[in-house]
Amino acid sequence: KDLLRSPEIANILENSDFIYMLNQASDDRSILAQRLNISPHQLSYVTNSGEGEGLLFYGNVILPFIDRFPTDLELYRIMTTKLNEVA
Numbered sequence: 001k002d003l004l005r006s007p008e009i010a011n012i013l014e015n016s017d018f019i020y021m022l023n024q025a026s027d028d029r030s031i032l033a034q035r036l037n038i039s040p041h042q043l044s045y046v047t048n049s050g051e052g053e054g055l056l057f058y059g060n061v062i063l064p065f066i067d068r069f070p071t072d073l074e075l076y077r078i079m080t081t082k083l084n085e086v087a
Helices: 007-014 026-036 040-046 074-079
Strands: 018-021 053-058 061-066
Touching (some): 040 053, 040 061
Antiparallel strands (some): 053 061
């Protein structure tokens, strides 16, 4: 929480044209909502969200997304970060 409140992080967020945000803890959501002008409705996409759900920030546009990537593909096997799925 202290990190998100720091001036350095404020500068990074202000200078980032692209942000990919997934599920966030409650306190972090509050800080990010204030810093990034996220509406309560938009926050629902990063509140107890499932895998592959979140918000994309591009410039001043905020897009909610849900990405259901097929798990039976070779590409999924290569890219997964789930240790229990890596043989």
